[in-house]
Amino acid sequence: MAVAESLMQGSARSEGLRDTLARRAEAVVIPALALLAGLVVFGLFLLTQGKSPFSFLYYVWQGAYGSAFSWQNTLSRAAPLLMAALCVALPARLGLVVIGGEGAIVLGGVAAGALAGPLAGVTPVIALPLLALAAMIVGGAWIGASGALRFYRGVNETIASLLLSYIAIALMNHLVEGPLRDPASLNKPSTAPLVEGLRVGNLPGMEVHWGLLFGIIGCVVSWVLIERTSWGFGARIAGANVKAAQVQGLPVGRLVIGFTALGGAFAGLAGFFEVTAIHGTANASLAAGYGYTGILIAFLARHNPLAILPVALLLAGFDASSGLVQRRMDLPDAAVVVLQGFVFMAILISETLYGRFDIFHPERRAR
Amino acid sequence: MAGDLGLWGIPVAIVGGAIRVSTPFLFVSLGEVLTERSGRINLGLEGTLVFGAMAGYGTAVLTGSAWAGVLVAALAGVVFGLVHGIICSLPKVNDIAVGIAMMLLGSGLAFYFGKPFIQPTAPDLPAIALGGWSDLPQVQAALNVNVLFLIGLALALVMAWMFRSTKVGLTLRVVGDSTDAARAMGLRPAVIRTLATAAGGAFAGVGGAYLSLYYPGSWNEAISSGQGLMAVALVIFARWNPVACFWAALLFGGAGALGPALQSVGVTKGYYLFYAAPYVLTLGVLIATSSTTRALSGAPGELSITK
Numbered sequence: 001m002a003v004a005e006s007l008m009q010g011s012a013r014s015e016g017l018r019d020t021l022a023r024r025a026e027a028v029v030i031p032a033l034a035l036l037a038g039l040v041v042f043g044l045f046l047l048t049q050g051k052s053p054f055s056f057l058y059y060v061w062q063g064a065y066g067s068a069f070s071w072q073n074t075l076s077r078a079a080p081l082l083m084a085a086l087c088v089a090l091p092a093r094l095g096l097v098v099i100g101g102e103g104a105i106v107l108g109g110v111a112a113g114a115l116a117g118p119l120a121g122v123t124p125v126i127a128l129p130l131l132a133l134a135a136m137i138v139g140g141a142w143i144g145a146s147g148a149l150r151f152y153r154g155v156n157e158t159i160a161s162l163l164l165s166y167i168a169i170a171l172m173n174h175l176v177e178g179p180l181r182d183p184a185s186l187n188k189p190s191t192a193p194l195v196e197g198l199r200v201g202n203l204p205g206m207e208v209h210w211g212l213l214f215g216i217i218g219c220v221v222s223w224v225l226i227e228r229t230s231w232g233f234g235a236r237i238a239g240a241n242v243k244a245a246q247v248q249g250l251p252v253g254r255l256v257i258g259f260t261a262l263g264g265a266f267a268g269l270a271g272f273f274e275v276t277a278i279h280g281t282a283n284a285s286l287a288a289g290y291g292y293t294g295i296l297i298a299f300l301a302r303h304n305p306l307a308i309l310p311v312a313l314l315l316a317g318f319d320a321s322s323g324l325v326q327r328r329m330d331l332p333d334a335a336v337v338v339l340q341g342f343v344f345m346a347i348l349i350s351e352t353l354y355g356r357f358d359i360f361h362p363e364r365r366a367r
Numbered sequence: 368m369a370g371d372l373g374l375w376g377i378p379v380a381i382v383g384g385a386i387r388v389s390t391p392f393l394f395v396s397l398g399e400v401l402t403e404r405s406g407r408i409n410l411g412l413e414g415t416l417v418f419g420a421m422a423g424y425g426t427a428v429l430t431g432s433a434w435a436g437v438l439v440a441a442l443a444g445v446v447f448g449l450v451h452g453i454i455c456s457l458p459k460v461n462d463i464a465v466g467i468a469m470m471l472l473g474s475g476l477a478f479y480f481g482k483p484f485i486q487p488t489a490p491d492l493p494a495i496a497l498g499g500w501s502d503l504p505q506v507q508a509a510l511n512v513n514v515l516f517l518i519g520l521a522l523a524l525v526m527a528w529m530f531r532s533t534k535v536g537l538t539l540r541v542v543g544d545s546t547d548a549a550r551a552m553g554l555r556p557a558v559i560r561t562l563a564t565a566a567g568g569a570f571a572g573v574g575g576a577y578l579s580l581y582y583p584g585s586w587n588e589a590i591s592s593g594q595g596l597m598a599v600a601l602v603i604f605a606r607w608n609p610v611a612c613f614w615a616a617l618l619f620g621g622a623g624a625l626g627p628a629l630q631s632v633g634v635t636k637g638y639y640l641f642y643a644a645p646y647v648l649t650l651g652v653l654i655a656t657s658s659t660t661r662a663l664s665g666a667p668g669e670l671s672i673t674k
Contacts, residue, residue: 097463154659158410158463159600163650166593170643178637295467334478341472345454348465352457 019362026360031300034350038343045338051329059328063321068207070320075208076278077290078316080105082215083270084294085301085308086222087143090263091157092303093226094256095239096150100161101267102291103168104142108135108268109275110172113191113282114180116198116275124197131198132272139268140261142168147260151253157260169287176283190283200277211273215312218266222305225262235259267291293319296344315340376505376632383509384624385617386516387582391416391574391591392616393519395598397526398444398570400609403602404530405563406543406556406669407455410466412571413595414473415447419575421481424586427489433580436489437515440576441569447473448568452561462671470595484586492581515577519613522570526609539563543667571595594623597649604652606665622648 043053064074087101112131119127142164149155175191182192200210226232238245238252245252270290275282297315301307322336358364395412402409419440427436451469455462495517498510530536542549542559549556578594579586601619605611626641 097461097467099467149654152659153654154657155653156603156657158467159596160650160653162593162596163600163646163653166646167643167650170639170646174637174639174643177639292471296471299464332479332482334475334482337471337475338479339475341468341475344468344471345465348460348468349454349457351461352459354459 022360022362026354026357027302027304029360030350030353031302031347034346035300035343037350038339038346041342041346042339045342049331051331055329056325059325060318060321063324064317072207073320074313074317075206075212077319078312079209079211079215080270080274080290081294081297081312081316081319082212082219082308083266084290085297085312086218086294086305087139087263087267087291088295088298089301089303089305089308090222090226090266091143091147091256091260092298093232093235093239094259095242096147096256096260097158098143098146098161098260098263099158099295100143100146100163100165100168100291101263101294102287102289103161103165104139104264104267105271105274105291106165106172106286107142107168108139108271109279109286110175110180110191110271110282111135111138111268112272112275113194114175116194117192120195120198127198128200128276131276132269135268135272135275136265137268139271140265143264143267144257144261147256150260151256165291172282172286173284180282182281185281185283188283188285190281193281194276198276199280200273209273209277211270211277214269214273216309218269219305219308222262222266226305231255231258267294293340296340296347299344300347374632377628379503379505379509380628380631381621381624383505383511384628385621386509386512387620388623389616389620390513390516390519390577390582391594392598392601392619393516393523393613394574394577395571395595396601396605396612396616397519397522397609398567398574399599399602400526400567400605400607400612401539401570402448402560402564402567403670404543404607404667405539405560406546406667407452407462407560407564408466408599408671409448409451409469409564409567410463410596410599411447411451411469411473412466412567412599413591413593414470414477415444415568415571416473416575416578416595417591418447418473418477419444419572420579420590421477421484421575421586422572423576424489424579425481425484427580428484428487431490433490433492436580437492437573437576440572442572444568444570444572444575445565446568447572448565449561451568452564455564456557456561478588481586481588488585489580491584492577494581513577513581515573515581519616523609523613530609540667543669545668571598574598593646597645600649600653604656607667608665619645619648 046053046056063070065071084101084105087104088098091098111134115131115134119130143161146157146161146164149160150157177189180191181189202209203213226235234245234250235255237248238250238255242252271286274286279285293315297308297311301311318336318339322333325331325335326333355361395416399409399412422443423436423440426439427433447469451465454460454465492513492515494511494513496507497512498507501507530540538554538559541552542554542556546556578590597619601615602612605615622645625644626638629641630638
């Protein structure tokens with residue numbers, strides 16, 4: 001490992017700043033173009049529906065970033081999306097495609113909602129971290145199970161994690177309609193409402209809850225973990241070639257379970273904030289689709305935790321503006337899902353473009 | 368005596384339910400067998416299933432013909448399959464990820480175009496009463512078998528024969544087992560895989576049409592809850608064998624019928640847990656049949672999911 005690192009440093013020193021920038025630019029320019037292509041295809045789709053793509057963009061701008069209120073709405077939605085995207089991006093470093101974050105969000109939320117009752121009398125300084133911890137443990141166990149099944153049994157983690165997510169939602173329905181149901185919740189079965197002290201408030205000077213800050217911290221910490229620690233280095237090696245990693249003596253099993261569990265813990269934390277900051281109780285609203293949007297965000301960010309920050313802000317904006325777009329343009333709410341689908345397709349198609357343009361590869365020009 | 372089967376009502380309801388619920392599993396899994404035998408995996412069949420359900424229902428509402436609905440659903444499935452197949456033919460594109468995106472796009476388009484069809488009612492697909500020999504209404508209801516179920520059974524047998532002893536079947540198997548060998552024989556793997564994915568999409572579309580035109584027999588946004596995805600897992604369990612897919616689909620159908628069957632005899636507690644039975648069963652089957660050390664027997668060699 002030491003040899004590899006010194007080699008990397010050596011090559012970094014020998015190449016100029018311009019070359020480094022050219023190399024880095026590929027990972028920014030191609031996804032940006034893909035995003036644009038997805039938007040253009042969606043614009044053409046709108047034209048076939050007799051709607052104007054430009055008024056769509058205008059209402060997205062208004063609904064997502066046009067006023068203080070819309071910024072609040074966008075940022076509140078960005079918080080769970082940041083954490084849901086980490087649930088995809090962290091396992092992706094090991095070459096795993098985990099798509100069951102929705103289940104970890106839901107069960108993390110249920111764990112927080114269920115424990116809030118017994119902890120109602122405890123001082124919030126102690127109770128809130130305990131609730132968050134419980135949500136993270138449950139979420140981590142749920143996604144970590146997909147990783148463990150992958151490592152020990154060779155079960156495909158994509159299918160397993162989505163199945164676990166369906167099971168999680170059924171479990172949530174069972175718990176909030178049965179054992180954990182607050183008898184006072186008539187129309188929408190829920191757990192007992194949280195006491196005021198256990199409600200997480202807003203960030204100072206903003207109408208956005210603390211989850212946003214924790215989401216940002218999560219992304220930064222994940223970036224450091226992946227890019228600047230030996231665990232992250234090991235994970236990247238194992239992601240590229242499992243056999244090589246095992247020959248090197250890397251603890252592949254611990255890495256697989258650790259990274260999937262950490263991703264799940266972030267998703268569980270998202271559920272904690274949804275319950276303590278938004279809903280004030282755990283119910284079916286927890287399955288709001290953040291887990292699925294998080295998949296798209298992680299792919300758009302190419303599984304780079306820092307890139308998740310701007311991408312989540314963008315997709316949270318689409319989400320936040322969907323109500324306004326619906327009302328003003330008379331479009332079904334599914335229009336946002338169609339848009340997400342087109343963008344997702346475009347970003348996957350763009351994978352084929354990497355390495356094809358010499359402008360991003362200065363070493364080829366030199367030859 | 369009629370109407371008083373007591374606890375015997377549960378197995379009868381499960382058998383009837385298995386036949387009713389299994390048909391979409393059967394069609395999607397047969398389509399996925401076709402695709403996977405050619406060496407690709409299409410996780411997007413969940414989206415195709417949902418879009419097929421909407422397209423089939425919408426067409427049946429507009430034309431008054433349930434069979435026209437089935438046809439349009441199949442054609443829509445072909446389009447989705449072609450899109451998946453062509454995109455996956457590009458170098459460096461991951462077929463599993465494209466499947467996830469197609470899941471999203473298929474459901475999104477279905478919900479978008481399906482809004483006007485939530486209210487109106489469409490004609491049902493016909494069923495054949497095979498339970499006339501019994502006096503019991505429950506047995507008669509259970510053996511009221513839809514035509515598509517029988518078509519699916521016939522398709523499974525035809526596909527098994529096709530893979531075993533026709534040129535088309537052997538070509539698919541060669542392409543699925545080794546891209547290099549296929550190229551050496553002068554075959555074009557990318558084209559064959561794309562066609563196999565398109566045909567598989569058609570099957571999934573028909574499965575969707577069954578959902579909206581027969582059982583449950585209406586169109587709404589919750590029409591499928593992962594049946595398309597479970598069918599993909601079911602293919603692994605059935606070891607890429609069409610006839611085994613038929614039995615596996617019946618098993619999964621039975622698990623899916625457990626919740627409603629218990630509800631029908633008056634069990635109201637915890638039935639959400641029974642609704643999770645098909646997912647738990649799928650996961651259990653995956654755990655039991657996967658392995659880290661040996662390649663799965665019967666698996667096409669080029670399949671990314673088993674590597």
